[in-house]
Amino acid sequence: MKQVRLYLAIVLPLLTGIAAITYVGGYAYPAVIAHHEIDFSLKHNLSAAFDNPLSLALLQLIIILFAAKGMGWIFTKIGQQSVMGEIVAGILLGPSLLGWVAPDVAAALFPKESLTYLGILSQLGLLLFMFVIGMELDLDSIREKFGESIVISHSSIVVPFFLGTGFAWFTYERFGVDKTGFVAYSLFMGIAMSITAFPVLARIVRERGIATRPTGIMALMCAAINDVTAWCILPVVVAITKAESFHGVIVTFILTLTYVLLMILWVKPVLARYYARQQAQEHKRGVEFIAVSMFVLLASSLASEIIGIHALFGAFIAGAVLPTNRDLRHSLTERLEGVSVSLLLPIFFVITGLRTKIDVLSDTALWPIFGCILLLAVAGKLIGSAVAARLSGFDWRESLEIGALMNTRGLMELIVLNIGYNLGVLKPEVFTMMVFMALITTFMTAPILNYLERWSGKSHN
Numbered sequence: 001m002k003q004v005r006l007y008l009a010i011v012l013p014l015l016t017g018i019a020a021i022t023y024v025g026g027y028a029y030p031a032v033i034a035h036h037e038i039d040f041s042l043k044h045n046l047s048a049a050f051d052n053p054l055s056l057a058l059l060q061l062i063i064i065l066f067a068a069k070g071m072g073w074i075f076t077k078i079g080q081q082s083v084m085g086e087i088v089a090g091i092l093l094g095p096s097l098l099g100w101v102a103p104d105v106a107a108a109l110f111p112k113e114s115l116t117y118l119g120i121l122s123q124l125g126l127l128l129f130m131f132v133i134g135m136e137l138d139l140d141s142i143r144e145k146f147g148e149s150i151v152i153s154h155s156s157i158v159v160p161f162f163l164g165t166g167f168a169w170f171t172y173e174r175f176g177v178d179k180t181g182f183v184a185y186s187l188f189m190g191i192a193m194s195i196t197a198f199p200v201l202a203r204i205v206r207e208r209g210i211a212t213r214p215t216g217i218m219a220l221m222c223a224a225i226n227d228v229t230a231w232c233i234l235p236v237v238v239a240i241t242k243a244e245s246f247h248g249v250i251v252t253f254i255l256t257l258t259y260v261l262l263m264i265l266w267v268k269p270v271l272a273r274y275y276a277r278q279q280a281q282e283h284k285r286g287v288e289f290i291a292v293s294m295f296v297l298l299a300s301s302l303a304s305e306i307i308g309i310h311a312l313f314g315a316f317i318a319g320a321v322l323p324t325n326r327d328l329r330h331s332l333t334e335r336l337e338g339v340s341v342s343l344l345l346p347i348f349f350v351i352t353g354l355r356t357k358i359d360v361l362s363d364t365a366l367w368p369i370f371g372c373i374l375l376l377a378v379a380g381k382l383i384g385s386a387v388a389a390r391l392s393g394f395d396w397r398e399s400l401e402i403g404a405l406m407n408t409r410g411l412m413e414l415i416v417l418n419i420g421y422n423l424g425v426l427k428p429e430v431f432t433m434m435v436f437m438a439l440i441t442t443f444m445t446a447p448i449l450n451y452l453e454r455w456s457g458k459s460h461n
Contacts, residue, residue, distance in 0.1 A: 060110065
């Protein structure tokens with residue numbers, strides 16, 4: 001009762017004063033703008049709310065996360081990785097389904113101008129994820145297997161690249177573009193056949209819990225080398241397409257090598273010494289080292305983006321050069337993973353699906369050609385990687401596991417395909433068939449790995 005009397009004694013007189021002041025002031029200084037009828041209807045309130053960019057972004061995030069997690073759960077029930085469900089969720093929310101069934105709803109929910117901001121948000125999530133993957137990579141183990149990883153990675157590029165250019169030779173008359181010529185068409189087909197989706201592969205490796213196994217480590221390393229090599233080859237292909245000089249390509253290669261050596265030989269020791277000093281100040285160690293790690297992540301990503309090899313590689317290297325203290329890396333992983341994997345990374349996959357159209361293949365005569373593309377892609381990537389791994393000392397089961405992981409193309413290929421499409425090198429039919437190939441080869445990964453695990457179990461019995 002004492003608190004009630006005290007509340008009434010303090011608050012009630014002040015509320016009475018506020019009411020009196022506003023009431024008298026309203027008469028003394030009336031509004032000069034005419035009053036309009038205010039619409040309090042639910043329809044009006046919703047329309048006004050979603051005219052606000054923040055409200056629209058929140059609605060988009062709710063829809064994206066609901067669709068991504070829902071489809072991810074469904075795909076895990078059928079033995080696939082959740083990342084594939086997230087990609088399919090993006091396709092369903094895009095022009096291929098929602099845009100076809102309800103174009104007005106799709107345009108209202110995902111206006112073109114809003115995708116730019118969602119894309120940036122998704123890229124930040126992807127950078128955090130690649131940073132976490134880099135922390136799980138043991139550079140000492142990789143150093144011991146660096147020669148093997150180079151052989152496997154470059155074999156997984158050269159073999160499908162050769163098959164892709166051969167395919168281009170037989171299909172140029174039908175699908176080639178005279179404006180860009182055969183060389184550009186064949187090189188884009190080659191690089192599209194040979195790319196490995198580093199982020200998707202890393203996600204699969206992590207979800208299956210094989211990141212610390214020899215095959216998982218080798219696949220991650222090969223995919224990293226594959227990614228760097230592909231981003232070095234791509235400027236060459238673009239330069240040829242645009243008839244530009246190769247000076248920029250040489251500069252990119254030199255800068256990339258300098259950047260990697262700088263991160264390993266200078267940044268890594270500096271971070272190790274800094275962390276050793278921070279261990280004495282346990283109450284400050286966590287927060288301060290997270291801030292320093294985020295700075296290294298952003299700076300490394302920016303450097304690799306400026307060089308021209310994509311920010312994803314910079315984020316991966318930033319995670320790899322952190323001190324190898326397991327408690328530190330585990331603490332950072334726990335803090336970053338929840339945001340990157342649960343919230344931001346699904347946006348990346350859904351956004352990519354929103355930009356993909358799969359309704360182009362209405363001509364049934366294209367399906368045999370698509371079958372040929374799929375066969376060449378699998379033969380070149382999976383078999384090429386597996387044979388190289390076997391010759392490097394892995395047994396056949398491990399070699400096929402590495403080959404299956406390297407056959408994962410997914411979204412990095414979609415980036416390459418979109419570049420070729422925007423340059424006018426790839427016609428819509430070829431573009432769509434290559435997108436289908438990228439999705440199917442990624443779908444294949446989980447069943448192949450499951451079979452190989454069962455094979456391994458039987459072989460030990």
